Amino acid sequence: MFKTKMNIVQIFRGVDVAARSDKREELxxxxxxxxxKRIEAQGVRGLRARDITSDAGxxxxxxYNAFADLQDLIIHVNGETLDALEARLSAAVSAAGTDxxxxxxxxxxxxxxxxxEHRALWFALFDAASLADTTIPDWHREQQRSLVGLIAEPLRAIETELDEAHLAARAQALFAAVHGIVTLSLEERTIGLSGDPLAHELRTLVRRMTTAQL
Amino acid sequence: MFKTKMNIVQIFRGVDVAARSDKREELxxxxxxxxxKRIEAQGVRGLRARDITSDAGxxxxxxYNAFADLQDLIIHVNGETLDALEARLSAAVSAAGTDxxxxxxxxxxxxxxxxxEHRALWFALFDAASLADTTIPDWHREQQRSLVGLIAEPLRAIETELDEAHLAARAQALFAAVHGIVTLSLEERTIGLSGDPLAHELRTLVRRMTTAQL
Incomplete structure (x- = not known):
């Protein structure tokens, strides 16, 4: 119906807009x-727009045509990292069986x-400074919630006395506790574990956090 | 004995060295x-030597006469923060009684x-980037170990089956887990708790981590 009302110029404009939109997505x-690749090679700190555009040709x-700013681009990289992380976690949880x-x-x-395995990309996810003063878009928050949901799901079967709000809080706490152990270890701090003790303490934390009903 | 061997010039030189040393300590x-104060006001990122020296007159x-470099100065600020933290934790653990x-x-x-209460100073403690490529001096590592020792002490009474190495690992894991919950909360992330649920989850974590003997 619209097409019948378009003249030939409008039709070509439409094609043009579609082509431009494809080009923008490709860019x-x-x-x-x-x-x-820049983050993987040198970290998220000191990432420069000119290096990225030069690499991308x-x-x-x-x-600034494709993204609001450099922060917006970083959030899109982080979005892909979260997708990859979610895929990995989903596979692990499935492989673990039903307990x-x-x-x-x-x-x-x-x-x-x-x-x-993805140190630099993973640090970029949590580098508050590189995203200071940036509003995290809803789709990215939704990704974060979805990850916590992966924890809440098995937790629900254990913490049967918790309502949804408390279950969400417990899932967040469990995530943050595991995250703390992983972070201090990967940053290679004095207060940080590595190797076998690291995996052992992580397992102990999870087992204890999900066993004692106090 | 040394003094009797000094001539008058050497004695004055000695006084001079002492006075200079006092001045250096004062600086x-x-x-x-x-x-x-700069870190408290604007954070540790982007801290500039010229602002600090201007403030200090x-x-x-x-x-660079008083410290090896800006990182060395930051480590000294962090050292004071760790002293204050240790004093606070020691007081809290004493007030808590014997259990x-x-x-x-x-x-x-x-x-x-x-x-x-000390967000910016506390973030400075864990800001790996501001201290990248810096060797952490032994006295500072010793401070960190001393803090973990505060956790290991009551833990020893609970985890009677653990040897010293495993006890240290457990204390580090407990610290890192608590730290993770506190960090993600203070950074005000989606995956972060606040208010009553935060304190409740911290308590639950500690109780569970120190109860189930699995």
Whole structure:
């Protein structure tokens, strides 16, 4: 119906807009790949727009055409990292079978493995400074909630006395506790574990956090 | 004995060295105060030597006379923060009485309070980036170990089956777990708790971590 009302110029404009939109999506994808590679190579700190656009083979302005700013681009890289993390955690939880404690233990160990394998990308997820003064978009918050949901699911089978709000709080606390152990270890601080004791303490934490009903 | 061997010039030189050493200590103290205030006001990121020396009323070179570099000065500020934290935790653990679980709970809650009250100084303690490529001096590592020792002490009364190495690992894990919950909360992330649920989850974590003997 619309098409019959368009003249030939309008039709070509439509084609043009579609082509431009495709090009913009293609540029976005290229910039995300370039930014990810830069973060993997040198970390998220000191990431420079000009390096990324140079790697992606576009003008500096191209970045600001495709994304609101460098922070917005970093959030998109983080979005891909969270997707990859969720895929890894989902696979681990499925492989762990039906016992909820074993599922939670598998989640913690898969989290440790992922963080170790993708150090720089994983640090970028939690580098508050590189995203200071940035509003985290809803789709990214939704990704974070979805990850906590992976923990809440087996936890629900154990913490039968908790309502949904308390269950969510417990899942967040369990995530944060595991995250704390993984972070201090990967940062290689004095107060940090490594090797076998690290995995052992992570398992102990998860088992104890999900066993004593006090 | 040495003095009898000194001539008058050497004696005056000695006085001079002592006076210079006093002055250097006084300058160090002033620079630490200036750096601490800057960190409290604007955080440890982007801290500039020229701002600190200007605040302390000395030439830029004064900083490099008193400290190896800006990182060395930051470590000295962190050292004072760790001293203050240790004093706070020691007071909390003493006030908690003799029950080891209550002592550990008091430590976790005092840690949360301290971090909340001294956010910027506390973040500076864990800002790996601001101290990248810096060797942490032994006295500072010793301070960190001393803090973990505060946790290990009551834990020893509970975890009677653990040898010293495993006890140290458990104390580190407990610290890191509490630290993770406190950090993600203070950074105000989606995956972070606040208010009553935060204190409740911290207590639950400590109680469970120190109860189930699995």
């Amino acid at each position: 976005k994808a290229r910039l995300i790949v370039a930014a990810r 576009c003008a500096l302005g191209g970045l 909820p404690r074993e599922r939670l233990e598998a989640l913690a160990l898969a989290y440790l493995d992922f963080a170790g | 160090k103290a002033r620079l630490i105060v200036a750096a601490r 000395c030439a830029l070179g004064g900083l 080891p679980r209550e002592r550990l709970e008091a430590l976790a809650l005092a840690y949360l309070d301290f971090a909340g």
